[in-house]
Amino acid sequence: MTPALMFQGTGSDVGKSLLVAGFCRAFARKGLRVAPFKPQNMSNNAAVTADGGEIGRAQALQARACGLPPSVHMNPVLLKPQSEIGAQVIVQGTMAGEARARDYQDLKPKLAGAVAHSFNLLREKADLILVEGAGSPAEVNLRKGDIANMGFARAHNVPVVLIGDIDRGGVIAQIVGTKNVLDPEDAAMVRGFLVNKFRGDPRLFDAGLTFMAERTGWASLGLIPFFPRAAQLPAEDAFALGGSRQGAGKRIVVPLLPHIANFDDFDPLKTEPGVELVMVAPGQPLPLCDLVILPGSKTTIADLAFFRAQGWDIDLFAHARRGGKIFGICGGYQMLGETIADPLGLEGPPGVASGLGLLAVETELAGTKTLAACSGVSAGGAAFSGYEMHVGVTKGADCARPMLRFPGGRVDGAQNGSGAVRGAYVHGLFGSDPFRAEFLQWIGAESAGRDYEAEIDRILDELADHLAAQVDLDALLALAR
Template identity: 60%
Template sequence: MGKAVMVQGTGSDTGKSLIVAGLCRAFARRGLRVRPFKPQNMSNNAAVTADGGEIGRAQALQAMACGVAPSVHMNPVLLKPESETGSQVVVQGRVAFRTEGRAYWQRRAELVTAVQDSFARIRGESELVVVEGAGSPAETNLRARDIANMGFARAADVPVILVGDIERGGVIAQMAGHAAVMSAEDRAQVAACLINKFRGDPTLFEDGVRDIERFTGWPCLGVVPWFADAHKLPAEDALGLTGGGAGQVKIAVPHLARIANFDDLDPLRLEPGVELVVVPPGRALPGDAALVVLPGSKSTTGDLAFLRDQGWDIDIAAHLRRGGHLLGICGGYQMLGRVIDDPGGTDGRPGRVDGLGLLDVETVMAPTKHLGLTTGRMAGAEIPVSGYEIHMGHTEGPDRARPLLDLGDRTDGAISADGRVVGTYLHGLFGDDAFRAAYLARLGAASELTYGASVEATLDALAEHLEACLDLDALLALAT
C-alpha cells in the first residue's frame, strides 16, 4: 500500500489543483507510481472516464500528470450545482441523488463509505497518493460534517501540507488565522506549509516565512513563484474561465450562469490565430465575432432563460444577420432548437420551453444521463475526432439530416440549411488538432497548435518549477 500526503489550502482558488498536478508530474518523473485523489469536489466541469463515469476535470488533469488514465475512484464524490441551493451528487462516477442544502449531510455516512473505499483502491495501486482538499480546513462551522479536508485527513491519518495564496495579500494572517482557529488535533495534522503565487524576488519574503513558522509552528517547504504558463492548462472551474489570444479571428462565448464542461474552449484560447472572448453577464456579445459558441450547461432551460435575460438572444440574431457562425455544444446545442420538452422535470420544472429556433430540431429531456468516451470523424470528411458525451436528453428533427459527426454506428449533431448554425453533443472535439484546424479554416484562421503536446510540455514545466522552489525530498519524507 502506497504512502499519501494531502494538499489543503487557506481557501478556494489558492492553487491547490495546480500544485497537486505539478507534484504528481514531478514524482512520476522520479519513477514513482503516483495517483491523485480528491475526496469531494464541487464543479460542473467534469471529465468522463473510460468506464463511463465522471469526475472533476482537475483530477483528470492530475491523472494525466501521473501518466495514467483517470478513474472514478480519484474523485469519489462530485457535487454539480444545479441552482443556488441544490446539487446533483455523483458518487464513484454515477449520479446517486439530488439534494438541497442541509439534506446533503443526512447522507454523510454513505459518502464517507464511498470515499474510504475509493481511497483504499487508489492507495493499493500506487506508491504515492497526492490528495487534494477543498476550500479551507478552518471553516469551523463545517468541521463536524467534513469529509473533504481534516475530516478525511484525520480519519485516514494523512499528513497535510497547507497552501497559502500570497497573491490575495495577507498570507501571514491566512496561515496564523488557520492555526489559531483549528483544533489542536487538526493543527497537529498539518506537517508543513508552502506559499503559492509569489510575484517578484522570493528572497524578499524570507522574513515572512520566518513569521509564519513562528506563529504556526509549521515548517515551510518553500515559496512558489507565479507560474506564468498556468493558463495553458485546463481550468478547474468557472472561476478560472478566461479568454485569451490576440488573433484576427474573434470567437465569443457568453458566460452562462451554470456553464459546464467548458474545456472545449481551452484549445481555442491557445490558438495564435484566435482571440477568445468570454463575455460576462451584463455585456453585449461583440459585433465583430466570427463565431459565437454556446457552451455546455448544467441547467439548459435555466441558462436559456438567463441568456435571454442578458439580451444575448438578440445579439445572436444580429450576429447571424451579419453572416456570423454559431456553434452550440451539448446544452448549447439543445438551446438552438425549436423546443426543449422536459415532461419529468429532469432539467427543472416539467413542461415545454421554446428554444432559440435556430436549428430545426427538438430536444426531449430524460432522467438517464448519457456518459461515454467517443471517437469518429467529421461527417463527409476523413477528419478524425474524439471527445466525450455527458448529457441528458435526446435531440431529433429535420436538421439532424445534416449531422456534424459520423460516429460509426450513429451520427451526432445538426447543421442548418445555410451551414452557419451547428450543434453537437460531443465535448472535447477541439482537442483534436485535425478537427480544430478544419473548423477554424472555415472561419479564416490557420491552426498552429498541437494541443496535447502543449499540455504535456506545460505539466513538465510545472514539475520543474516546483522542483526548483520546493523541498520535494522533505515533502516526500512527510508522506505516510
C-alpha cells in the same frame, strides 16, 4: 500501507489542483506509482473516466500527470451545482440524487464509506497517493461530518500540507489565521505550508516565512514563484474564465452562463494566435464577432432563460442576420433548437421551453445519462476525439445534416441549410488538431498547427521542474504516511 500526503488550501483557487498535478508528475518521473485523490469536489467541469463514470476535470488532469487513465475512484464524491443552493450528487461516477446545501450536511457522513472504499482501492495499486482538499479547512462551520479536508485527514491519518496564495494578498493572515481557527487536533495534522504564486525577489519574503513558521509551529516547505504557463492547463473553477484572450484575427464570443459546464472545451482555442476569444460576462452585450459559441450547461432550460434575460438572444439573432456563424455544444446545441422538454424534471421543474429556433431540432431530456469517450470524423472528414456527457435525445430535420460521424455509422449533431448554424453533443472537439484546423477554416481563420495534447504534457513537465526547483521533493515524500 501506501503513504499519502494531503494538500489543503487556505481558500479556493489558491492553486491546489495544479500543484497536485505538478507533484504527481514530479514523483511519477522519480519512478513512483502515483495516484491522485480528491474525496469531494464541487464543479460542473467534469471528465468521463475509463470506467464509465464522471469525475472533476482537475482529477483527470492529475491522473494524466501520473500517466494513469482517470478513474471514478480518484474523485468519489462530485457535486455538480444546479442552483445557488442545490447540486447533483455523483458518487463513484454515478448520479446518486440531488441535495440542497443544508441537506448535504446531513448526507456527508453517509458518503464517508464510498470515500474510504475508493481511497483504499487506489492505495492497493500505488506507491504514493496525493490527496487534494476542497475549499478550506478554516471553514469550521462545515467541519461536522467533513469528508473533504480535516475530517478525511483525521479518519485516514493522512498528513497535511497547507497552501496559501500570496498573489491575492494577505497570505500571512491566511496561514496564521487558519492555524488559529482550527481545532488543535486538526491543526496537529498539518506538517508544513507552501506559499504559492510569488512574484518578485524571494529574499524580501524571508521574514514572512519565518514569522508564519514561528506563529504556527508548522514547517516552511517552500516559496513557489508564479507559473504563467498554468493558465494554459484546464481550470477547475468557472470564475477562472473571466476576461478574454486577445489575439489578432477572427473573434469568437462565448457567453458565460450561470451553470456553464465543461468550459475547458475552449482552452485549445486560447492557444491559437489567429483567434480572439472573448468570454462575455452577464450584463454585457454580445459584441460583433465572427462566431458565437453557446457552451455546455448543467441546467439547460434555466440557462436559456438567463440567456434571454440578458438580451443575448436579440444579439444572437442580429448576428445571424449579418451572416455570422453560430455553434452550440451539448446544452448550447439544445438551446439552438425549437423546443427543450424536461418531462421528468431532471434539470429543474418539469416542463417545456421554447428554444432559440435556429436549428430545426427538438430535444427531450430523458433516459439514461450518456457518458462515453468517443472518436470519429467530422462531416468534412477531419478526425476528432472527445467525450459525450449528456441527458437527452435530439431529433429533427436538421439532424439529416450531422456534424460528426462515429465508427459503425452513428452520427451526432445538426446543421441548418446554409451551414452557418451548427451544434453537437461531443465535448473536447477543439483538442483534436485536425478538427480544430477545419473548424477555424469554417470561420476564415488559420490554425497555427500546434499539437495541443503534446503541449499539455510539456506544460506538466515544466510545472514539475518548476516545483522541483523550489520544493524539496524528498522532504515532502518523507512527510507522507
